[in-house]
Amino acid sequence: LTSRLRPFTSTIFAEITELARRTGAVNLGQGFPDTDGPEGMLRAAQEAIANGVNQYPPGAGEPELRAAISEHRRNRYGIEHAPDGEVLVTVGATEALTASMLALVEPGDEVVLIEPYYDSYPVAVSMAGGVRRTVPLRQGPDHRFRLDLDALRAAVGPQTRALVLNSPHNPTGTVFTDDELAAIAQVCRDNDVVAITDEVYEHLLYDGREHHPLATLPGMAERTLSISSVGKSFSATGWKIGWVCGPSELVSAVRAAKQFMTFVGGAPFQPAVAHALRNELGWVEALRTGLQRKRDRLSEGLAEAGFDVLASEGTYFVCADVRPLGFDDGAELCRSLPERIGLAAIPVQVFCDNPEATKHLVRFAFCKRDEVLDEAIRRLHKLK
Ligand code: PMP
Ligand code: GLN
Numbered sequence: 001l002t003s004r005l006r007p008f009t010s011t012i013f014a015e016i017t018e019l020a021r022r023t024g025a026v027n028l029g030q031g032f033p034d035t036d037g038p039e040g041m042l043r044a045a046q047e048a049i050a051n052g053v054n055q056y057p058p059g060a061g062e063p064e065l066r067a068a069i070s071e072h073r074r075n076r077y078g079i080e081h082a083p084d085g086e087v088l089v090t091v092g093a094t095e096a097l098t099a100s101m102l103a104l105v106e107p108g109d110e111v112v113l114i115e116p117y118y119d120s121y122p123v124a125v126s127m128a129g130g131v132r133r134t135v136p137l138r139q140g141p142d143h144r145f146r147l148d149l150d151a152l153r154a155a156v157g158p159q160t161r162a163l164v165l166n167s168p169h170n171p172t173g174t175v176f177t178d179d180e181l182a183a184i185a186q187v188c189r190d191n192d193v194v195a196i197t198d199e200v201y202e203h204l205l206y207d208g209r210e211h212h213p214l215a216t217l218p219g220m221a222e223r224t225l226s227i228s229s230v231g232k233s234f235s236a237t238g239w240k241i242g243w244v245c246g247p248s249e250l251v252s253a254v255r256a257a258k259q260f261m262t263f264v265g266g267a268p269f270q271p272a273v274a275h276a277l278r279n280e281l282g283w284v285e286a287l288r289t290g291l292q293r294k295r296d297r298l299s300e301g302l303a304e305a306g307f308d309v310l311a312s313e314g315t316y317f318v319c320a321d322v323r324p325l326g327f328d329d330g331a332e333l334c335r336s337l338p339e340r341i342g343l344a345a346i347p348v349q350v351f352c353d354n355p356e357a358t359k360h361l362v363r364f365a366f367c368k369r370d371e372v373l374d375e376a377i378r379r380l381h382k383l384k
Contacts, residue, residue: 019335026343033368040279061089097124105129110132171319174311305383307320
């Protein structure tokens with residue numbers, strides 16, 4: 001195995017999911033819903049298969065899907081992306097992220113990640129031969145995380161090629177504020193940095209918050225690759241249809257990498273995702289309302305079980321401090337939790353270059369049926 005990949009041989013999701021399976025634990029680790037997406041979307045995929053949409057789709061993605069992605073970005077955020085040239089369909093957001101790194105980053109270039117970071121980002125940087133610099137999100141006294149803006153400004157310079165922004169943010173559930181977005185945009189403009197935005201949770205914001213894509217800020221459309229996917233918005237994480245939108249020069253660079261990674265993927269799912277983006281946003285709104293209630297249900301349960309619960313403003317996740325229960329290491333706790341009480345969760349420190357700052361935090365997924373959440377809460381009470 002190359003030195004590029006050696007630090008990344010196993011993923012925490014595979015490890016904890018396997019542990020949960022072996023012990024029969026309730027799995028609030030890996031973030032995936034336990035109910036299906038909109039029926040019309042599922043039917044559209046079945047019909048596509050029955051109607052012979054089973055061969056290679058066009059390299060950039062089915063024109064119908066690219067048009068639907070473009071319309072969605074225009075209607076929701078007022079951003080224009082030409083379906084031909086400024087939209088590329090990928091195998092999930094994961095491929096879009098990795099292909100973006102391979103397309104843009106020269107060996108030795110620096111890429112700024114905000115930590116905790118989603119686990120595929122550092123691997124993608126490393127595969128491209130890049131060097132990552134991390135900027136921390138810090139836990140504030142108000143129980144939410146905020147970006148360390150001084151650290152951001154210090155991390156970015158002439159050596160920086162790209163910055164990755166994920167809002168709403170996995171694993172913390174933070175939605176970046178307009179001030180934070182403005183500061184990130186300024187740093188990108190001042191240093192001629194490309195922003196790669198991971199917007200897979202773009203529809204899952206709570207308490208009336210709205211998603212503001214970084215590409216809508218002044219001077220950012222021309223330097224941003226905006227990435228999203230079907231998985232979270234439409235409860236179909238196994239479909240792996242993603243997309244990246246941006247200026248044609250950047251998108252065609254990503255396409256150059258993507259075409260030799262997978263070439264294309266998911267033919268019959270593509271028209272179904274187009275259907276979903278055009279017709280199922282009402283379904284998504286009900287999903288959002290339901291998830292907000294689940295966030296409250298699990299957050300309250302965690303607090304009653306003795307955890308210090310942090311604010312979750314979006315995503316599938318809520319983080320909790322395990323110290324009030326007498327533990328000091330979230331990773332140790334998560335590795336013993338399945339056997340101890342029959343519950344699986346994910347330690348936050350594994351998403352950090354500096355694990356000390358988040359050593360005490362554990363991430364719980366609330367994208368599960370209420371009875372599953374209630375059983376999880378019942379088991380968590382056994383920790384006291
Ligand atoms: N980014 C983030 C922040 C995620 O949480 C996930 C998946 N859960 C992904 C990317 C991957 O998305 P996809 O399944 O579309 O590849
Ligand atoms: N994105 C999901 C999570 O954060 C997991 C994806 C994966 O298993 N790689 O839980």
